[in-house]
Amino acid sequence: MKKGEIVFFAVCVAFFGFMFYDGLDLTSHGRSGEIGSAFWPLIALGASALFSVVLLISSVKKFRREGAAEDLAPEAVVEKKRQRITVTLSVVCFLAYLVLVPWIGFILSTLIYIPAFALALGERRKWVLLVSPFLLTAIIVAVFAKFITIPFPKGVGIFAEFSRLFY
Amino acid sequence: MFDIYMQAFATVLMPQNLIAMTLGALWGLLAGALPGISTSMGVVLLLSFTYTLSPMTAFVLLIGAYLGGITGGSITSILFGIPGEPSSVPTVIEGHSLAKQGRAAYAMWVYLLCSVFGGLFSVFVMILATPLISNFALRFGPPEYFALTVLGLSVVSGLSGGSMMKGFLSCFFGLFLATVGTDGITGEERFTFDTVTLLGGINFVVAMVGLLAVSEIFIEAEEPFKEYKGGVQYRGLLKEMPPFALFKKYWLTMVRSPIIGTIVGALPGAGATIAAFLAYGEAARTAKHEPEKFGKGAVEGLMAAECANNASTGGSMTILLSLGIPGSNTTAMLVAAFMIHGMQPGPLLLTQRPDIVYGIFVAMLLTNLLLLVLTGISIRLFLELNRLPYSVFSAAIMILCVIGAFGLNNSVDDLFLMFAFSVIGYFMRKFGVPVAPCILALVLGDLAELSLRRSLLLSGGSPLGLISSPISVILLAGALLSIVYPLFKKPKMLNGV
Numbered sequence: 001m002k003k004g005e006i007v008f009f010a011v012c013v014a015f016f017g018f019m020f021y022d023g024l025d026l027t028s029h030g031r032s033g034e035i036g037s038a039f040w041p042l043i044a045l046g047a048s049a050l051f052s053v054v055l056l057i058s059s060v061k062k063f064r065r066e067g068a069a070e071d072l073a074p075e076a077v078v079e080k081k082r083q084r085i086t087v088t089l090s091v092v093c094f095l096a097y098l099v100l101v102p103w104i105g106f107i108l109s110t111l112i113y114i115p116a117f118a119l120a121l122g123e124r125r126k127w128v129l130l131v132s133p134f135l136l137t138a139i140i141v142a143v144f145a146k147f148i149t150i151p152f153p154k155g156v157g158i159f160a161e162f163s164r165l166f167y
Numbered sequence: 168m169f170d171i172y173m174q175a176f177a178t179v180l181m182p183q184n185l186i187a188m189t190l191g192a193l194w195g196l197l198a199g200a201l202p203g204i205s206t207s208m209g210v211v212l213l214l215s216f217t218y219t220l221s222p223m224t225a226f227v228l229l230i231g232a233y234l235g236g237i238t239g240g241s242i243t244s245i246l247f248g249i250p251g252e253p254s255s256v257p258t259v260i261e262g263h264s265l266a267k268q269g270r271a272a273y274a275m276w277v278y279l280l281c282s283v284f285g286g287l288f289s290v291f292v293m294i295l296a297t298p299l300i301s302n303f304a305l306r307f308g309p310p311e312y313f314a315l316t317v318l319g320l321s322v323v324s325g326l327s328g329g330s331m332m333k334g335f336l337s338c339f340f341g342l343f344l345a346t347v348g349t350d351g352i353t354g355e356e357r358f359t360f361d362t363v364t365l366l367g368g369i370n371f372v373v374a375m376v377g378l379l380a381v382s383e384i385f386i387e388a389e390e391p392f393k394e395y396k397g398g399v400q401y402r403g404l405l406k407e408m409p410p411f412a413l414f415k416k417y418w419l420t421m422v423r424s425p426i427i428g429t430i431v432g433a434l435p436g437a438g439a440t441i442a443a444f445l446a447y448g449e450a451a452r453t454a455k456h457e458p459e460k461f462g463k464g465a466v467e468g469l470m471a472a473e474c475a476n477n478a479s480t481g482g483s484m485t486i487l488l489s490l491g492i493p494g495s496n497t498t499a500m501l502v503a504a505f506m507i508h509g510m511q512p513g514p515l516l517l518t519q520r521p522d523i524v525y526g527i528f529v530a531m532l533l534t535n536l537l538l539l540v541l542t543g544i545s546i547r548l549f550l551e552l553n554r555l556p557y558s559v560f561s562a563a564i565m566i567l568c569v570i571g572a573f574g575l576n577n578s579v580d581d582l583f584l585m586f587a588f589s590v591i592g593y594f595m596r597k598f599g600v601p602v603a604p605c606i607l608a609l610v611l612g613d614l615a616e617l618s619l620r621r622s623l624l625l626s627g628g629s630p631l632g633l634i635s636s637p638i639s640v641i642l643l644a645g646a647l648l649s650i651v652y653p654l655f656k657k658p659k660m661l662n663g664v
Contacts, residue, residue, distance in 0.1 A: 008598045012336070019343065019358065027355055035623055037350040037357060040616040044342035051336040083389040090388045091590065094381070094565060098582045101569075114562045121388055123558035132559040140566060148219050150574045 002066070005059045012052035020045040089120035105155030105163040106145075110137045141166055175525035179533060184227045187220070191228040192534055192541050195235020200243050204564065206236025207496035208380045212564065214372055214504060215571035222508040222523055227530045229504050233497055234534045237439055237477055238282045238542060245274045246546075254439035254479075257447035257472035264464035272407040277466055278473050279542055280414070281421070285474035286535035288425035289432065289481020293488075294528050297517070300489035304514035309621035310633050314642035316615035319492040320608060321646035331654065333600045341605035344369050345612025352620055364580040371609045372503045373572045373581045377588025378595075378602045379496065380568050384561045385593040413466065420450050420471050428475030432482025438495040439476040446475030477535075484531065487512050488524055492611070496603050499610050507575070 023045055026038035093116045100109040114133040123129060144150045145167035154163035178184065191213065198209025210232050217225035240255040245262035258278065265274035307315065320338060347358045348368025359365040414421055424446040431442035450471035451461045461468050483498045491513030493499035505512045510520055517524050572585040592602050619633070626632020634640050 005598050008594055016343075022358065026357060027353060034352070035620055035628075037353045037355045040619070041343055041346040041357060044339045044346065044612075048336060048339040048343060051332055051339065055332060055336065087385055087388050087593075090385060091593075094589075095586060097565075098569070098579075098586055101582070102579050110566060113566070114559065117562040117565065118556070118558035121558040121561065123556060125556070128556050128559055132556075132562075136559070136563055136566070140563075140570070144215075144570055144574075148216065148574075150215075150218070150570060151577055152573070153579060 002059070002063045006056065006063060009052050009056035009059055013049060013056055016045050016049035016052055020049055086121060090117060093117045093120050102153045103155055104159045106152035107137060107141060107163055107166055108155070108159060110140065171521060171525050172529070175522065175529040178223055178522065178526055179227060179529045183221075184224050184530075187224045187228040188231045188530065188534055188537060189541070191231025192235040192537055193231075193545065195232035195237075196239035196242070196538070196542060196545065197235075198232065199236040199239025199241075201560075205379075205383070205496075206233060206240070207500055208383060208564075209236050210497050210500040211372075211376055211380050212567045212571060214376075214500065214507065215567065215574045217504060217507065218574050222510070222520075223526050225504060225508060226501075226523065226527055227534075229501060230527060230530045231534050231537075233501070234286060234477070234480055234531065234538060235541075236497070237480055238286075238538050240476075241278050241282070241473060242275075242542070242546060245278060246271060254443045254476040255472075256440075257443050258469060260447075260462060261465050261468040261472070264462070265466070265469065268464055270407065270464075273409055274466075274469060275546065276407065276409050277413075277469050279539060280409075281424075281470045281473035282477040282542075283535050283539045284421065285425045285428055285477035286480060286538070287532065288474075289429040289478040290528065290531045290535060291481075292429050293481040293485045293531070296485050297489045297524065297528075300485065301514045301517040304490055305518075307514065307638070308636075309618040309625060310635055310639045311642065313615060313618035313622050313633060314639035314646070315490060315492065316611045316618060318642045318646040318649070319611050320604075320615065321649040330599060331650075334604045337595065337600050337602065338604040338608045341608025342612045342615070344374065344605070344609050346616065351613065351617055364578070364584065368613075369584070369609070370575060370581065371606070372507070372575055373585050374588050374609055375500065375503065375606055376568045376571050377585040378592035378606060380571075381565065381585065381589030382592025382596055382602070384565055384568075385589065386596050387557070387561065409466075414470075416456060417467050417470055419453075420446075420467050421474060423449065424471040424474035425478040428478025429482040431475070432479030433486050434482075438483065439479040442479040442482075443472040443476040446471040481531065484527070488516060488527065489514060491516075491614075493607065496606060499606050502610050 020042065023038055023041050026041070027036045028038040093113065096116075097109055097113040100112070111133045114136055115129045118129060118132070141152075145152055152163075152167065154160040154167075179188070194213060195206065195209055198204040198212075199206055210229055213229060213232050217228060220228065237254065241258045241262065244255040244258040245266050248259055248263040248266075262274045262278060265271070304315075320342075345368075347365055349355070349359075349366060350357055356366065427446045427449065428439075428442040431445060432438065447468050450467050451458070451465075454461060454465070454467055456467065457465065460466075483493075483495055486492050487498045487501060491502070491511065493502050502512055505516075510516060510523065568585065569582060572581045573579070575581060594600075595602050595605070622632050623630070626635070634643065
């Protein structure tokens with residue numbers, strides 16, 4: 001966590017620093033009394049960069065003071081690893097879903113996404129994994145595509161033909 | 168005036184609005200009762216339903232969810248000892264203790280009646296105060312608006328949690344995000360990197376859904392399959408109805424707590440949690456009847472917390488409707504709803520759309536009454552829903568988030584923007600950087616910048632123009648005080664050590 005905090009604030013410093021540098025190209029002055037479009041974002045970015053630097057320094061100090069090694073029990077290490085894997089899998093599942101939606105359409109991607117996400121979270125009950133995707137997708141399509149008429153992506157080619165059967 | 172209220176009642180009582188109110192309140196109760204979903208998340212998820220609704224129906228739905236969420240947070244608090252909302256923590260202390268003593272139905276009655284009483288009290292205050300504050304605020308020019316937004320942003324101290332430094336970082340990040348897109352005065356493109364998606368700026372509904380809702384699921388994903396153990400036996404409300412004498416006995420708490428709740432709710436950044444704790448603390452400090460019971464099932468403590476947390480809703484709504492300042496995450500979501508329907512909350516709203524403002528008053532009044540009935544009859548249902556597999560439930564929430572972000576502009580690009588914010592939100596939460604100040608700054612940033620630049624244009628570039636009126640001086644002093652006072656009282660809060 002301590003190392004992660006240092007990396008996080010270091011990324012913040014780099015990001016805000018880069019954006020500040022990019023913001024310098026904006027117009028800084030306009031008509032008489034006008035402060036230009038650079039003023040406000042540069043204040044926001046400058047302050048963000050400053051706070052990030054301070055937080056980075058305090059994280060590094062804390063790291064040095066308390067030491068790099070965290071004395072975790074073996075069970076805690078295993079638990080931490082499990083947490084990381086679960087979160088990474090759920091993020092990957094979600095990203096894959098967003099990538100798939102425009103290509104294979106909302107219905108098919110949702111049917112794949114629900115059990116995949118549930119599996120990533122550790123769900124193993126077969127009836128939950130088999131029944132819930134169909135049930136949830138049917139409810140969502142009925143409410144949002146039919147009733148509220150949100151034009152969900154239909155996909156391309158044969159997938160678009162499939163989607164048109166439903167909405 | 169009477170005509171306006173009659174019209175508002177007639178509109179809110181239309182069948183579609185009554186259905187929306189009931190569904191909103193039920194959803195809010197569910198969101199509040201389930202520990203994985205917060206009230207603000209419940210409101211965000213409902214935004215996608217409102218795109219095609221009429222503005223009044225949309226607000227009736229969202230108000231239902233808002234009030235339902237605050238009320239529902241206490242169901243699991245009393246019966247399982249798990250606070251559905253942070254504002255329900257005092258309810259866990261006293262309500263769950265009562266439930267463990269075999270008085271669950273009794274505690275539920277006290278909670279329900281006090282919640283509704285607190286909610287109704289604050290609605291009446293809102294009805295009286297909103298027009299007065301709005302009329303006063305109509306005199307505001309750019310310098311006063313700038314001071315007002317600074318005051319709104321100064322609530323960082325209240326929203327920061329442990330470390331104010333991290334709260335400021337989040338706030339300035341939000342202010343930066345608000346500048347992305349085409350500049351409102353010069354038309355210059357800022358931080359768009361030549362992409363069409365960012366030309367119109369970052370839509371804050373998309374950002375909110377990512378930062379608040381999706382990131383919360385990622386955080387929750389670390390602890391899947393919550394099993395609620397240790398729940399008490401609940402036999403039904405009719406088993407143990409408290410006598411009227413009970414409320415007469417604690418009349419001072421019943422009067423004082425809604426006042427505390429309404430005032431604290433009106434303070435930007437304070438909200439239901441602080442209101443509940445303050446009222447609870449005050450009740451414990453001044454308890455005359457059985458003070459030794461506090462912490463072990465004191466009815467007075469339960470009353471104070473419930474009256475105050477529900478009363479905070481009216482206070483928050485007063486400031487939102489009259490000044491356009493969202494004091495909490497949930498009211499920031501309501502700003503988004505106003506914008507989706509082409510309105511801007513603030514002093515002009517009362518003159519431009521009185522139908523909406525008075526409709527909201529009436530909707531809040533009726534929703535509070537409806538919640539008394541709905542909560543009573545649906546407690547068992549929520550208890551069963553609490554046993555649903557979280558894995559499927561969270562997948563459904565993710566899909567609702569996708570629909571919420573997509574349905575706004577029917578754009579797939581918005582989905583990826585939402586994903587980016589969800590990852591940012593996850594890391595922010597992971598490393599203790601609160602997301603609420605970022606959302607608040609994203610909402611208020613545009614107005615703050617435009618009013619600052621307009622003020623300086625009017626004063627010929629002189630910063631003294633910003634403090635040219637007593638109102639702006641008072642507001643800026645208030646902002647300074649709200650930042651400095653917590654630091655003065657608790658200096659370690661700056662670093663969050």
